[in-house]
Amino acid sequence: MTEHQDDQTPDRPRRTIKSFVMRAGRMTEGQQRGLDQGWPRFGLELTDGLRDFDRVFGRQAPRTFEIGFGMGHSTLEMAAAAPEQDFIGVEVHRPGVGALLNGAMTQELTNLRVYSCDALEVLRQCVADASLDRVLLFFPDPWHKSRHHKRRIVQPAFAELVRQKLKVGGVLHMATDWQAYAEHMLEIMNAAPGYRNLGDASGYVPRPEERPITKFERRGERLGHGVWDLKFERQS
Numbered sequence: 001m002t003e004h005q006d007d008q009t010p011d012r013p014r015r016t017i018k019s020f021v022m023r024a025g026r027m028t029e030g031q032q033r034g035l036d037q038g039w040p041r042f043g044l045e046l047t048d049g050l051r052d053f054d055r056v057f058g059r060q061a062p063r064t065f066e067i068g069f070g071m072g073h074s075t076l077e078m079a080a081a082a083p084e085q086d087f088i089g090v091e092v093h094r095p096g097v098g099a100l101l102n103g104a105m106t107q108e109l110t111n112l113r114v115y116s117c118d119a120l121e122v123l124r125q126c127v128a129d130a131s132l133d134r135v136l137l138f139f140p141d142p143w144h145k146s147r148h149h150k151r152r153i154v155q156p157a158f159a160e161l162v163r164q165k166l167k168v169g170g171v172l173h174m175a176t177d178w179q180a181y182a183e184h185m186l187e188i189m190n191a192a193p194g195y196r197n198l199g200d201a202s203g204y205v206p207r208p209e210e211r212p213i214t215k216f217e218r219r220g221e222r223l224g225h226g227v228w229d230l231k232f233e234r235q236s
Contacts, residue, residue: 031098038101039114044088044126046117051126053086056113061086065127065165066136067119067153068092072100074138077212079104079112085133087112090119120153120161127165135162135172138211142178154185159192166234171198174230175211177220182228189232198231205229 027035044051054060062085069075069089079087089112091097097116104112115122140153154174162172172189176182186203189195199205207213207229217227 027095027098030102031095034098034100034102034105035094038098038105042101042104042112042114044113044115046115046121046125049125050128052128053088053113053131057086057111059086061111062133063088063131064134064136065123065132066090066138068137068140069096069100070139071096072103074212074214075100075112076103076107076109078210079109080107082210083111085111088115089113090115090117090122092117120158123161123165129164130167132165133167133170135166135170136211137172137174139176139214139216140174140181142176142181152181152184154181154188156188156192159189159195163192163194163234168234168236170234172232172234173208173211175207175227177217177225177227179226179228182230185228185230189230192232194234194236195232196235198233203230205231 044056053063064078064085064087066075066087066089069091070093072089072091075087075089079085089100091100091114094116097114100112100114104114115126137153142152159172166172172195174185174189176185182204190197190203197203207227208231211229220227
């Protein structure tokens, strides 16, 4: 997940601001098994460029693209609950990728494919325009310090890129447990051309049944933390 912002200072090279930080993590045996055995079956490469996902999945079906699936628990739950739909998950952290792949093998899923790289590069390079039914962004890093707000993935350029890749009538669904970030998302998306907010008068939607509740979210609920869901439909 990234946003791009060029540094125009003449004596500095062009740079890219990332919305994520690469973290080293130990692999469990199951996660390593997922990478070793699951990647050849479910893994996709950025270097393969533009893909025909009907050919990749061997069928035409509603298609969901998830940005940053973490350890993959929600992705697996959604894919298992909707075998008639196809899911493309993207995550940079290898233990999470391994966990998702191991889960996909264990559950014998066939409707899931995985990239392990920058999700926005996948959207730019591998996904055809107007080809996605849903884009999911659940609990991205809120970068809550003011000096880090430029790292937040939800920016005008992100909204436009996602709009291009969604079908007309397709939906961007976002969720966060940081109210300030929810307000930022709402401000950015309400100003983005070509979208319709599917929320109520507050701008948000009630938690949709299709979004699994994570252990982290349940813990937050017990502590009185809120979660904000936003849905925006591509209109043009």
